[in-house]
Amino acid sequence: MELSKFDLSGRVAVVTGAASGIGRATAVGLAGLGAAVGCVDLGGSDLEGVAAEIKRSGGKGLAVAVDVTDRTGLDGAVQRIEGDLGPVSAAVNAAGIANAERGEVMPSTQWQKVIDVDLTGVFFSCQAEASSMFRAGGGSIVNIASMSARIANRGLYQAHYNAAKAGVVQLGRSLAWEWADRGIRVNSVSPGYTKTPMTQRPEQANAMEGYAKETPLARNAVPDDIVGPVAFLLSEAASFVTGIDLLVDGGFTIW
Numbered sequence: 247m248e249l250s251k252f253d254l255s256g257r258v259a260v261v262t263g264a265a266s267g268i269g270r271a272t273a274v275g276l277a278g279l280g281a282a283v284g285c286v287d288l289g290g291s292d293l294e295g296v297a298a299e300i301k302r303s304g305g306k307g308l309a310v311a312v313d314v315t316d317r318t319g320l321d322g323a324v325q326r327i328e329g330d331l332g333p334v335s336a337a338v339n340a341a342g343i344a345n346a347e348r349g350e351v352m353p354s355t356q357w358q359k360v361i362d363v364d365l366t367g368v369f370f371s372c373q374a375e376a377s378s379m380f381r382a383g384g385g386s387i388v389n390i391a392s393m394s395a396r397i398a399n400r401g402l403y404q405a406h407y408n409a410a411k412a413g414v415v416q417l418g419r420s421l422a423w424e425w426a427d428r429g430i431r432v433n434s435v436s437p438g439y440t441k442t443p444m445t446q447r448p449e450q451a452n453a454m455e456g457y458a459k460e461t462p463l464a465r466n467a468v469p470d471d472i473v474g475p476v477a478f479l480l481s482e483a484a485s486f487v488t489g490i491d492l493l494v495d496g497g498f499t500i501w
């Protein structure tokens with residue numbers, strides 16, 4: 247086994263949700279492994295900041311503002327990344343939102359917004375990225391799902407989020423076989439509780455310490471914990487891995 251199989255040099259990656267948390271750590275991490283990274287998010291200084299951080303470290307980073315629920319906008323974003331950095335052969339879809347409400351009173355608008363961003367946004371992103379990968383002759387997509395695809399989070403009223411994440415896992419299996427004959431692998435990574443702005447929401451922030459105690463590895467994840475497993479799935483070292491969901495939860499779901 248050659249170490250170079252883990253290397254991402256020469257690859258062009260798209261990372262959605264790149265301005266914050268897991269997406270940001272992934273964008274910076276993939277650039278450190280040699281990839282040129284198209285950083286996609288809603289926009290603002292944090293998005294420009296991640297591209298600037300990549301450039302300061304000697305890498306290639308491009309900030310592109312787009313809403314992942316905008317299918318046409320995503321096509322334009324991927325085309326811009328392809329034009330500036332080259333054909334896309336790696337993609338990580340980490341853009342997402344979370345909030346809470348009890349199932350019996352959750353308004354349809356709240357349900358729909360989370361489904362739109364966390365499930366349909368991932369599907370639209372995969373479609374736009376795959377169109378470039380078809381031109382590149384193949385690639386690897388990693389969707390960021392969640393351990394909430396498999397468990398109900400004790401004390402968190404988020405049926406919409408959990409349903410969307412289960413959808414992301416099944417979406418990955420479905421696209422994995424549909425696109426296998428064109429050289430595209432599709433997998434998901436499912437983080438456990440990770441310290442990011444998303445988990446600083448009032449309904450969750452105070453529970454993080456308790457979650458850490460319930461985790462066999464006895465802590466919450468930090469965004470960098472998620473980057474290695476994602477990079478592995480994008481790399482040639484994972485050339486026979488497709489359609490899986492890789493849990494990165496410190497063992498939280500084993501009991």
Ligand code: NAP
Pocket residue numbers: 262263264265266267268269286287288289312313314315339340341342343344363367390391392393436437438439440441442443444445
């Ligand atoms: P985060 O820090 O809030 O980052 C999410 C990023 O996605 C933000 O920059 C956000 O922009 C962006 N975003 C939101 N809606 C978007 C849209 N419509 N179009 C484009 N970008 C959009 O959250 P995170 O914790 O890193 O989460 C990253 C992914 O990991 C999410 O899919 C999340 O569900 C998943 N995850 C997180 C955890 C955890 O414990 N943190 C656990 C399991 C899975 P704004 O800030 O401007 O809204």
